Amino acid sequence: MNQLFSLTVIAGILTSAIRLATPYLYAAIGEAFAQTSGVVNLGVDGIMLVSGYAAFYVTLQTGNVWLGLLAAMLVGLLMGLLMSFISVTLKAEQGISGIGLYMFGLGLSSLLFKVMVGTVKTVSGFPALKLPLLGDLPVIGPIFFQHSLPVYGAFLLVPVAWWVLDRTTWGLQIKAVGQNPAAADSLGVNVDRVRYFSVCVGAILAGMAGASLSIALLNLFQENMTAGQGFIAVALVYFGGWKPLGIMGGALLFSTVNAFQLWMQVLGVKIPSDVAIMMPYLLTIVALAVTVSRARQPAALNKPFERGEN
Amino acid sequence: MKFRGLLVGLLLLSLVLSACGGGGTPTPAAKPFRIAVVMPSATTDMAFSQSMWNALKAVQTEMGGESALEIKYSENMFKVPDAAAAIRDYASQGFDIVIAHGSQYGASVQEIAKDFPNVTFAWGTDVNTFGLSNVYAYTAAAEEGGYVNGVLAARLTKSRLIGVTGPVEVGDAKTYIDGFVQGVASVDPAIQVAKTWTGSFSDVALMTEAAKTHIAAGADALTGSSQSVVGSIGAAKENGKVLWFGTQQDQASLAPELVVACQVYDWTGMLKEIIANRKAGKLGGDTFVLKLANGGLKIAYNPGYNLPAEVKAAGDAAIEGIKNGSIKVNP
Numbered sequence: 349m350n351q352l353f354s355l356t357v358i359a360g361i362l363t364s365a366i367r368l369a370t371p372y373l374y375a376a377i378g379e380a381f382a383q384t385s386g387v388v389n390l391g392v393d394g395i396m397l398v399s400g401y402a403a404f405y406v407t408l409q410t411g412n413v414w415l416g417l418l419a420a421m422l423v424g425l426l427m428g429l430l431m432s433f434i435s436v437t438l439k440a441e442q443g444i445s446g447i448g449l450y451m452f453g454l455g456l457s458s459l460l461f462k463v464m465v466g467t468v469k470t471v472s473g474f475p476a477l478k479l480p481l482l483g484d485l486p487v488i489g490p491i492f493f494q495h496s497l498p499v500y501g502a503f504l505l506v507p508v509a510w511w512v513l514d515r516t517t518w519g520l521q522i523k524a525v526g527q528n529p530a531a532a533d534s535l536g537v538n539v540d541r542v543r544y545f546s547v548c549v550g551a552i553l554a555g556m557a558g559a560s561l562s563i564a565l566l567n568l569f570q571e572n573m574t575a576g577q578g579f580i581a582v583a584l585v586y587f588g589g590w591k592p593l594g595i596m597g598g599a600l601l602f603s604t605v606n607a608f609q610l611w612m613q614v615l616g617v618k619i620p621s622d623v624a625i626m627m628p629y630l631l632t633i634v635a636l637a638v639t640v641s642r643a644r645q646p647a648a649l650n651k652p653f654e655r656g657e658n
Numbered sequence: 659m660k661f662r663g664l665l666v667g668l669l670l671l672s673l674v675l676s677a678c679g680g681g682g683t684p685t686p687a688a689k690p691f692r693i694a695v696v697m698p699s700a701t702t703d704m705a706f707s708q709s710m711w712n713a714l715k716a717v718q719t720e721m722g723g724e725s726a727l728e729i730k731y732s733e734n735m736f737k738v739p740d741a742a743a744a745i746r747d748y749a750s751q752g753f754d755i756v757i758a759h760g761s762q763y764g765a766s767v768q769e770i771a772k773d774f775p776n777v778t779f780a781w782g783t784d785v786n787t788f789g790l791s792n793v794y795a796y797t798a799a800a801e802e803g804g805y806v807n808g809v810l811a812a813r814l815t816k817s818r819l820i821g822v823t824g825p826v827e828v829g830d831a832k833t834y835i836d837g838f839v840q841g842v843a844s845v846d847p848a849i850q851v852a853k854t855w856t857g858s859f860s861d862v863a864l865m866t867e868a869a870k871t872h873i874a875a876g877a878d879a880l881t882g883s884s885q886s887v888v889g890s891i892g893a894a895k896e897n898g899k900v901l902w903f904g905t906q907q908d909q910a911s912l913a914p915e916l917v918v919a920c921q922v923y924d925w926t927g928m929l930k931e932i933i934a935n936r937k938a939g940k941l942g943g944d945t946f947v948l949k950l951a952n953g954g955l956k957i958a959y960n961p962g963y964n965l966p967a968e969v970k971a972a973g974d975a976a977i978e979g980i981k982n983g984s985i986k987v988n989p
Binding site for chain 1: 854913
């Protein structure tokens, strides 16, 4: 048990946690944009899969990871436009259309993979990048500053997303549209356009989440490789109170406990594997129950807006 | 409103037509033998489902192609109700054999097989035929190949720490790993084997992290089971020096310089026997166990890895010992 608190192990846990948290950060912060404007997008996992596949395939064919990332973002945008069209223009029930989008993404990514690639293979993704100076710091250097670019990007996204939502007019409009679309509409804000924008931003970020898996962290594609991570990302939005910082806290809590339980198993700590596997979920629920949070969901969440109806 | 009504009407019509569609029998020469298979993951999963798919395709080629053997499949049926619907669907469409390739489908097979006494059902991995004369059960003695891999890994490890990245602690994942641990112990009980379970067959990200954790803890050889081990192999590849031992499928293509050997499930013998039985009038009732001795399990050494001769000899000796019964591996 003493080994568990040695430096190597703690360093290992933190490094793993940062890697594990990366796709959750992209996907959940993206979803926070969509939800802040009032649209629930449950199709995040499907977007992650199709975009992840696109990134993988383009990188496999061209050898260029940036083209792969661009492909993922483009595919994410297209899926986002589809979701916006269904939820905002057609005003369909958002929960159901989100699930539909998830199944579409799962099926499409599997089909394309089977037809165009056929067998699991690895690809050369974003390499680990040691930051100058910071990466050489003892102890802290290897833990925090020797990751690949998409990992750094995920954490940089947190302050950027906070700044956009809290300090720009866009952010204000997004929040207004999510809280009281009728009032926003009366003041000249184009509710539909803002929602389209937010959902698409969310989908592009979900695409980057998929790419972070297929061309940075795992460097391969396999059918259904996200295994439901997109849904956990949606849950993290609620956990984080629709705030990027809260979401980062949730993602890191979940990922750190996950990394911790893996190390516990490796070191042979006598705990049933089922309990170890359960720990991240259990602790996240406990954290949610214990922290008294006044965050309330956007008032107009999951309610399509029709001028004159509300 | 009218348009919506028309749409509903068309939908209902197409449903009715598709339900009626299955019955008609075309006359031509020989009717192809028809097999349907329901799988929990993809045919390209580099593991469990792919092993059955490969076997079916091999048997189809041997029998003369699509005109001799028709194969229909439903993949990614990880949800049991979906699989049950597919199994029932295939049975009602008059397939000769319906394969329920997943131990979670047991209860469904038990229920559906009673309704279709003329259809042969095969399900695995398990040994229970429910006392029904039209059900076969099949499983693989994965612990045998696990033992052989364990012997090889124990002789190749220099750090004397081996990592096992497991998915869910059930079925052939568990028996494979139990066999592996016994194999390592038979060479040197002092070698440490660390085990992790991710709780999922498909979570590649967590499996990758588990593998990286083993590597960070000092393991220089890894093994594991399920489709998500592609993540473990990727982690080994990224490290560049960690060796991989696989099961269910030959995984050498993923890391040609690091994969040492893989236990391969070969279902072709079993499939041919089931087909022959059916043609002779027997619809079920047997249990098949893939073993090294009956050719159902094979150890595929990776030619791309430079395996020292004495290590290969030890591996071959283990295979022979298990085949002739002198080595007993407990599942």
